[in-house]
Amino acid sequence: MILHLAIFLCTLVAMEGVGFLAHKYVMHGPGWFLHRSHHEPHLGVVETNDVYLLVLALVAITLIVLGNAGHDPLQWIGAGVAAFGIIYVLVHDGIVHRHWPVRPKPRHPYLRRLYQAHLMHHAVKGRRNSVSFGFLYAPPVRVIKRQLREMRESEARVEDRRQGDFLDEARG
Ligand SMILES: [Zn+2]
Ligand SMILES: [Zn+2]
DSSP: OHHHHHHHHHHHHHHHHHHHHIIIIIITTTTHHHHGGGGSOOOSSOOTTHHHHHHHHHHHHHHHHHHHTTOTTHHHHHHHHHHHHHHHIIIIIIIISOOSSSOOOOOSHHHHHHHHHHHHHHHSOSSSSOOOOOSSOOOOHHHHHHHHHHHHHHHHHHHHHHHHHHHHHHHO
């Protein structure tokens, strides 16, 4: 039982890492066409981004079914994946984006930090140069602010260089 609980908790923690990587390199990478709906003004209750949640649910269910069919301890890994999904929906959809009729205000410092960090993720338009890809852990707000500033500065440098090249070409 202790071992199972440990597997469950480890999966939950590991899922934050998986989520971070998936958000940064898949959702803001080749999977942007699905995630994009989440970075645009809302049109309806569901968005194409929910496909990712569906995939998460399928993975969790498959693991739980396999575990219950005798492949112990897959059901505990599945439970960890499911718990991550549930917490994500509660925190991300409920508290940060307030998609629900009841709109809880984040009072707890931890929730406030998640809230602010995720708003900064949404402060960057488009898929590139974003910050704060985590869901259940966020670095301190000042760290994210610095990252955001550095991103903007490097983007401005690239733009300057582009304009410089253009002028050079125009001058011939
Ligand atoms: Zn995003
Ligand atoms: Zn969001």
